[in-house]
Amino acid sequence: xxxLLTITNSTLSQxxxxxGRSWQFRDYAERDALxxxxxxxxxxxxxxxxxxxxxxxxxxxxxxxxxxxxxxPEPYTLLDMETAVKRTLSAIHNKxxxxxxxxxxxxxATSGAILLRFFKIxxxxxxxCIPDRILDGYGPNEASLKLLANRGVRLxxxxxxxxLAFEPLKLAREIGLDIIILDHHKADVSLPPAVAxxxxxxxxxxxxxxxxxxxxxxxxxxxxxxxxxLRQSNFFQNRLEPNLMDLxxxxxxxxxxxxxxxxxxxxxxxxxxxxxxxxxxxxGLNALYDLAGIHEEPTSYHLGFVLGPRINAxxxxxxxxxxxxxxxxxxxxxxxxxxxxxxxxNTQRRxxxxxxxxxxxxxxxxxxxxxxxxxxxxxxxxGIIGIVASRIKDQFHRPTFILSHTxxxxxxxxxxxxxIDMGTFIHQSxxxxxxxxxxxxxxxxGFSIEIDNxxxxxxxxxxxxQARLGDIDLTPKITIDAAxxxxxxxxxxxxNIDRLAPFGMxxxxxxxxxxxxxxxxxxxxxxxxxPDIVHLGLDLAHDTSTTRLPAVxxxxxxxxxxxxxxxxxxxxxHIIGTLKREWWQGREQIKLYIEDACLAG
Numbered sequence: 013x014x015x016l017l018t019i020t021n022s023t024l025s026q027x028x029x030x031x032g033r034s035w036q037f038r039d040y041a042e043r044d045a046l047x048x049x050x051x052x053x054x055x056x057x058x059x060x061x062x063x064x065x066x067x068x069x070x071x072x073x074x075x076x077x078x079x080x081x082x083x084x085p086e087p088y089t090l091l092d093m094e095t096a097v098k099r100t101l102s103a104i105h106n107k108x109x110x111x112x113x114x115x116x117x118x119x120x121a122t123s124g125a126i127l128l129r130f131f132k133i134x135x136x137x138x139x140x141c142i143p144d145r146i147l148d149g150y151g152p153n154e155a156s157l158k159l160l161a162n163r164g165v166r167l168x169x170x171x172x173x174x175x176l177a178f179e180p181l182k183l184a185r186e187i188g189l190d191i192i193i194l195d196h197h198k199a200d201v202s203l204p205p206a207v208a209x210x211x212x213x214x215x216x217x218x219x220x221x222x223x224x225x226x227x228x229x230x231x232x233x234x235x236x237x238x239x240x241x242l243r244q245s246n247f248f249q250n251r252l253e254p255n256l257m258d259l260x261x262x263x264x265x266x267x268x269x270x271x272x273x274x275x276x277x278x279x280x281x282x283x284x285x286x287x288x289x290x291x292x293x294x295x296g297l298n299a300l301y302d303l304a305g306i307h308e309e310p311t312s313y314h315l316g317f318v319l320g321p322r323i324n325a326x327x328x329x330x331x332x333x334x335x336x337x338x339x340x341x342x343x344x345x346x347x348x349x350x351x352x353x354x355x356x357x358n359t360q361r362r363x364x365x366x367x368x369x370x371x372x373x374x375x376x377x378x379x380x381x382x383x384x385x386x387x388x389x390x391x392x393x394x395g396i397i398g399i400v401a402s403r404i405k406d407q408f409h410r411p412t413f414i415l416s417h418t419x420x421x422x423x424x425x426x427x428x429x430x431x432i433d434m435g436t437f438i439h440q441s442x443x444x445x446x447x448x449x450x451x452x453x454x455x456x457x458g459f460s461i462e463i464d465n466x467x468x469x470x471x472x473x474x475x476x477x478q479a480r481l482g483d484i485d486l487t488p489k490i491t492i493d494a495a496x497x498x499x500x501x502x503x504x505x506x507x508n509i510d511r512l513a514p515f516g517m518x519x520x521x522x523x524x525x526x527x528x529x530x531x532x533x534x535x536x537x538x539x540x541x542x543p544d545i546v547h548l549g550l551d552l553a554h555d556t557s558t559t560r561l562p563a564v565x566x567x568x569x570x571x572x573x574x575x576x577x578x579x580x581x582x583x584x585x586h587i588i589g590t591l592k593r594e595w596w597q598g599r600e601q602i603k604l605y606i607e608d609a610c611l612a613g
Contacts, residue, residue, distance in 0.1 A: 032487075035608070038492065079284070113173070116327030118324055120336075141333075151177050170194065196453065212225060372392075411429050424469075499557065529561075544569060565606040
């Protein structure tokens with residue numbers, strides 16, 4: 013059996029995957045791959061993976077070796093950036109009290125922590141305020157702004173929020189607060205009163221290449237510009253100048269957790285940020301690594317699925333400012349205590365979330381013929397509706413809003429597909445009077461709405477999605493990069509895959525099809541004492557080969573995979589998954605993480 017097998021999409025269309033999802037190969041231009049391989053002297057297999065990702069042939073070197081030197085733009089290309097720097101420079105020289113006001117998610121926490129750390133090195137202590145998700149809602153509110161003003165604050169850096177906060181910012185001006193907004197959410201034609209609104213998604217912003225960076229990316233560009241201005245003013249003549257590269261671990265964390273596309277500048281942020289993270293310089297992150305049991309080099313997976321959920325947990329079901337405190341502290345004892353608290357909140361979050369997901373799945377069956385899903389319940393905790401929206405969107409491959417309501421008002425959170433700009437829909441809904449307030453970007457949004465308007469929202473969103481998706485087949489799909497034989501799996505192949513990292517939005521981890529394999533052995537793995545969860549460990553091989561490939565299948569309880577694998581020892585399977593290098597007792601092992609399978613023949 014050849015190492016790179018030739019199987020067509022026509023063959024895949026005849027299969028019956030256990031998950032119910034359809035399988036298809038990525039479009040592949042063999043001529044482009046050959047040109048790429050010859051021009052850059054890279055392996056044919058790596059060239060194929062690059063072409064599969066539609067990598068621009070003129071930008072391959074930057075993609076494979078992303079650096080900020082090549083990717084970082086001039087910060088002043090962003091509107092109001094120079095004004096923001098000048099106002100902050102004035103506040104520093106005049107010793108004006110300053111504060112950070114941030115969102116309660118990871119993007120907000122990392123943005124705020126970057127400012128706190130940067131100014132701490134300058135010898136300046138910033139006040140800070142993070143609103144409570146339940147009591148205050150998203151973004152600035154009048155009570156918090158009055159509190160900051162009463163503390164003597166005169167300049168507020170508002171991160172990951174504020175672009176649509178018209179009334180609160182009007183009050184801020186009246187009570188003597190100057191506001192600088194560092195945000196990335198969709199803007200309106202008109203903007204609220206502020207000293208500066210630095211946002212690549214302003215409608216009057218021409219430099220569109222930055223439209224997909226997170227607020228933490230905007231914040232980093234701000235401190236790059238501010239640091240340069242301080243240097244030019246001789247501020248560092250008798251002071252230590254901050255090493256901005258040391259803050260890239262936080263930029264990477266916020267970028268991945270806000271599900272930004274890992275292309276261009278974002279790819280450089282995360283690539284370089286992971287290198288910084290390997291040094292474990294951030295005391296708070298280090299405490300979280302140890303608590304979560306991360307012993308290997310961190311990857312984008314650890315950021316998005318291990319560290320991020322714990323940092324988010326405080327804002328979801330606990331105390332909203334814990335994430336920013338953890339990421340900005342240099343006290344090891346405080347960091348360990350904060351990490352433990354966040355881990356406990358994360359456990360609570362998982363328990364609350366699992367019940368809500370089950371209920372949302374049942375409710376979604378009422379809308380099986382719809383292009384979109386708008387689901388609501390008074391019993392769902394407002395802190396987890398974003399996660400539930402993400403899970404439902406992934407399971408049904410439909411743009412999804414999840415709403416939780418108490419009294420006459422509901423809070424909603426949405427997650428979208430690449431074809432549906434959710435932030436634009438929220439703006440339209442605001443102008444049409446469907447929702448009370450809200451904001452977001454292409455892939456996610458949040459809002460408030462009167463309960464009586466939920467049916468109107470459902471109809472409007474369905475119409476919006478129908479117009480953009482039309483007759484597109486919404487059956488969930490698994491996209492495969494190549495079909496491989498087990499004999500093709502070796503360290504060199506994994507080295508080629510790793511050159512594509514970091515993986516995430518717009519740069520998914522390659523998935524491979526292993527056709528006609530047998531299960532040579534199977535066993536249940538440790539489920540941490542939870543009898544409701546089943547993980548499987550398997551050894552796979554082709555029928556006539558002695559070469560085996562270790563594999564794992566996680567959370568297969570209540571799925572056809574469990575019964576098929578446990579009873580199918582004598583049969584042949586087609587199996588799809590991702591390949592990862594692991595280390596066990598000092599020895600390298602390559603393992604297949606199974607995503608789906610079907611019977612072969």
